[in-house]
Amino acid sequence: MMSDTGQEREPSEPGDRRQQATFGELLEDSAEDLYENAPCGYLSTLLDGQIAKVNTTLLKWLGYRRDELVGRRSFSDLLTIGGRIYHETHFAPLLSMQGEIGGVALELRAADGTRLPVLITSTVKKGADGQPLLIRTTVFDARDRRAYEQELLRARQEAERERERLQEVLSILQRSLLPPSLTNVPGLQTAAHYHIASADQVGGDFYDLFPLGPDRWGFFLGDVSGKGAEAANITSLIRHTLREAAVHDSDPVGVLHRLNTAVHAQYRSHDPRYCTVIFGVLTRDGDGFTVTLASGGHPPALLLRGDGGAAYLHTPGGLLVGIMAEASFTAATVRLALGDTLMLYTDGLTEARTSREADPMSLYGEQSLLDFATGLAPADAATVITAVRQLLAGFGEGLDDDAAVMALSMPFSGGHAT
Amino acid sequence: MDISGVRARNNVVVTGRDDGPVVMLSHGFGCDQNMWRLIAPDLARDFRVVLFDHVGAGRSDLSAWRRERYASLDGYADDVLEICRELDLSRVVFVGHSVSAMIGVLAAIREPNRFAQLILLAPSPRYIDDDGYRGGFSHADIDELLQSLESNYLGWSAAMAPVIMGNPDRPELGEELTNSFCRTDPDIARVFARATFLSDNRDDLARVRVPTLVLDCRHDAIAPPEVGDFVHAQIPGSARRTLAATGHCPQLSAPQATLEAIAAFASTAR
Structure with a gap:
């Protein structure tokens, strides 16, 4: 920092000092805290899916203690059965072939049995020798989005029913215009x-x-x-x-x-x-x-x-x-x-x-x-x-x-x- | 249908030694022939390797898809036999992964002389639990899968926007192909999922007359070891190997061990 500008400003603008102090506190924010309390879930697994690390946010969402998951459960254990099949047949092969996969909609099962709709992004972390080491996954809460999608789905199904009804009416009308x-x-x-x-x-x-x-x-x-x-x-x-x-x-x-x-x-x-x-x-x-x-x-x-x-x-x-x-x-x-x-x-x-x-x-x-x-x-x-x-x-x-x-x-x- | 018709319909790719024994690699529900990309090149050194996509998957001809034909595994078995016939393949070592294991069983029952061996990779003849039989899933689980396909595909459709390009069988182009290996029309995927997870082929196993290897994984959520035991017990004279692998796709998660097991068994074919 140039000292002359610092000297000019410090005495004359006390408001700036407060702001700097605020930034300072933010800068103190540790990477650890950022990881643990990020506004999304973090999960790291071994290549076979075993959970190696999980952040506090995701534990809170799911209602698990850390020791219930780390080293004990695999990522697919957290999925619904349908999601597990999906994971095995689509997600895991794609991740393996591409090294990353993003924007996948799945549902996680919380400790109390409730379901949490999420969007998952995973990348494979490789070692210095290029060999895959572990899988890093971010988990976004997609409850609102899923509710919206359900609405879209419902609206689409309703539109399809209406269309069938209309087609039936039209076919009756059409028949009435032709001799039987x-x-x-x-x-x-x-x-x-x-x-x-x-x-x-x-x-x-x-x-x-x-x-x-x-x-x-x-x-x-x-x-x-x-x-x-x-x-x-x-x-x-x-x-x-x-x-x-x-x-x-x-x-x-x-x-x-x-x-x-x-x-x-x-x-x-x-x-x-x-x-x-x-x-x-x-x-x-x-x-x-x-x-x-x-x-x-x-x-x-x-x-x-x-x-x-x-x-x-x-x-x-x-x-x-x-x-x-x-x-x-x-x-x-x-x-x-x-x-x-x-x-x-x-x-x-x-x-x-x-x-x-x-x-x-x-x-x-x-x-x-x-x-x-x-x-x-x-x-x-x-x-x-x-x-x-x-x-x-x-x-x-x-x-x-x-x-x-x-x-x-x-x-x-x-x-x-x- | 002529040769070019079947080749295009199933996106048939033949590599390896022209004079080698034929190994046919058949992918399961979910992705396409790229599932074999880590082991096919090594197999190609000793064998003539035939790869293909089931109709509806990968770069198969989607216009050839018919609900009636592909609503049951018999339609897929017909395709396998048509590929064999049109390429004039004989003494085929058929490697079927996941649902393709039962597709291979059906094909081998129909034309046993066409096949030298069956290698059933992570097979299951019946996914749903039944009186005294443990497939690993309940009816409700499978219903949930079928229902969740509907909502999951909303998420998938964005992720799997079709990528139009030329050569998905060339791995060096892989990075350009985001998610395209597993892109499937949702309607087709639903029908294939039903055919896969609601079929019951337990009674077909005893009718296999082709030397068979049951090759499964120690930890597989979709085809657990008890199911491998069952398949092994039901197919007369079958061999059994369990790979120290996790997941349903050992050809990706443990390619070397999978390759060695396939090559070792296939080299005993006569």
């Missing part, structure tokens, strides 16, 4: 599949098949914009409107006009919504069926021929339903003969990512679907749906949207609803 089974049409085999992308949301795809008269049936398959509760609401409106309109209007284009008016009126003001849909009418026609269908912006239906081969039924120019007050739709007519299958699908199928190596973002696409159908034909409705299910499963993570598929066929062997 497709209407039986004599001579026709029908099958459908709905892949739901997420159990946490109601999907936006829909389909149905229903009788219109003794030899006439209506059917539709479509996709509304968005998902969730609002999508469920518009899906319900669409199903209701299509079934209703089909009774009053025998022309599929007319039915789509009625649907467009209803959706546009309902949703134009606050929250514009729309859908794509194919609506069709099946009419028995001798030994086959005539199918007339109209499309509102929906991907084209596929026809798999009984004599092999497949082709899209294009309905060009059809607009999305519900966007404009006035929309135009186009119709197509096809005859379903023995062995033929009509397949309708939503774009969840054609827009699945195929993760080809050359282009990980490439989509499955309409050409691939046509090739797929060509490879299948001739195939009845059940066969087509089974093959599509396998195709969808093969997409794995690439299939992130809902996908609905419906197939109607005139099987060689006579039809059943499935």
